[in-house]
Amino acid sequence: MKKRVGMEVSFAAAEAVKLCNVDVVAAYPITPQTHIVERLSEYVANGELDAEFVPVESEHSALSLCVGSQAAGARSFTCTSSQGLALMNEIVYITSSMRLPMVMMLVNRSLSGPLSIWNDHSDVMSIRDCGWIQLFVKNSQEVFDHAFIAYKIAEDHNVLLPVIINFDGFILSHMFESVELMEPDVVQQYLPPYEPKYALHPDRALTMGTYGMPAVFTEAKKAQDEALLASYPHILEAWKAWGDLSGRHYHPVEEFLTKDAETIFVTLGSFGETAGEAVKALREKGHKAGLLHLRLWRPFPFDAFCQAIQGARNLIVIDRAVSFGGPGGPVASEIRSALYNKEKRPGVYSMIAGLGGRDVTVRDYMQMFESVTAGKASAYEIFGVRG
């Protein structure tokens, strides 16, 4: 077994990006993503990483630059949080429609206002339909591993889509915890140098970022949607290959004690780890509780999800963003619509929790469980709100 080392998760993330041997890093510092970028700039400055580090003037420029460098055939990386993502928004959609296989780490933080630097998922939910592959990871090891996995998926010529690795700000990004590092040659074996399918080159002229008249725009969007859906088996392949190499296996939907569970928590991100503790405690008391962690958010793993919750009576879906004026949290609403045509479907309870850095404890999860199983919970509530 390899040695585990202790380090801040942001630094583990930067270490992984360095091992990916990226060619271009363009990012603008924003809390809580800052440590990743700082560390990468040091790597470039001291020669540990042979890459262009571009200290751009905004996130919009950061992603625009990566679009350019990726189009020219360079493995490109950016990372951001919250308002930074909001500023990037325009280019986020362009990146995926151009099918540029770059990787972004999104250190999740709430969108202002009130101004908040703390963690929730309102940033990522604002780009739910952006066409990138979107993954959620929940501990240092998963962050570290997914840097390689993300490039492996993105650059697969059957995929050619950008990937976002979501991880929670502060509660994960600033956590000091253990991680098992990988040797560069092992990483290289898994992730060979980037071979673009198309790259801008003076000798081989081609056009990217074209214009789409009404007569062809629908076909272009259909092709993009099909590409995202068709990436699914290749995502599984990338995880399988990584599992074979590292012994760490990942799945689109991760189940914990769901087999005979009557009530299942559904979570995204590192909050899921705490919910697992609550499930253990509930099991000890004889309750049939389970936990489902949605690792893959886009493409949404419908079949795997439905399989995993078969037989459950209640789903408690934890959303960490509000869909203002809507029928529930964004994840819960999506799950409800995924289940709508199923004959036997569980009740879906949409619980908004953990907004703007609000802690959610084992006791809180147990309370949610009790109110749902006692029939006291409503279909949609902001859990623990005062007043």
Place this chain on the structure above:
Amino acid sequence: MVVFKKGKGGEKVLEIRFHGRGGQGAVTSAELFAQAAIMEGKYAQAFPSFGPERRGAPVVAFCRIDDRPIFLRTEINEPDIVMVLDPSLLSVVDVTAGLKDDGILIINSEKEPHHFMLERLEQAATINATQIALDILKRPITNTVLLGALARISAVVKMESIIDAIEQRFDAKNAARNVQALQKAFAETLILSKNDCKPESLNSFQKYIAAASTTREGAPKADSEYLWNELQPGCVVTDAGNAKSFRTGDWRSFLPVLNKERCIRCGVCWVFCPDMAYRQDQEGYYLVDLDYCKGCGICAQECPVGAIQMEMEKEADAV
């Protein structure tokens, strides 16, 4: 004069499609007609086929008139009347596409209407609008002129209302000239009904339509022919330089003519031509490639010694 058709519910409806070139005012034409109808208390819409407009490119505009409020937000694919502002379009666009049986074709042409008569039409009309525009407006802008022909042929909107609409839109001097052109067109429009057409002239226009509908060899595949799974990832265009197959020369109604005696071979025309139509010959003169010259006149404007004159293209006489 024809009093217009009844719609299904007995109401009067009229749908007109205008074919012109970017810069010729097809949209203005549609808007003026709609405005005239609205001033009479009717309901009307006028709108272009939305898109990037380039000077000289074929464009279409639409006008829909009804006695009752209109709830359609779609282009007009089956017009009652088709108006052609520029005769050079006839060889590039099938202007009759979707035109209703018993429909009417109004063409800016120096020819007589029997050249354009089709069996399925009710009437064909011609007016030498370019000449009228050049005489009165001093520019080949045929939009208001054509409305004179439209007013003559359709009783849906009164001539006075069109004049009101023109007066509302232009300053007094321009309005007066446009009204003069409108009235001249009204008087000079030649109208032919199918029944009065000699059988031998019937359908000779069909050849034109066939030519306009055939895709030129080597032309790129049209956007509307692509299936979603035929597109390259990210819609990347891999065949570099394919603009070559896009013959903007089809758009031309004016032709740059070089006076070599004046030309100082400076290359300014070559620099300014937006469609890169100029090539330098061995003596250093810049000659225009008519496959790509769209007739915009920029080269003539920019030439420092006035060596380029824009001349009107002759109306093709394939018929």
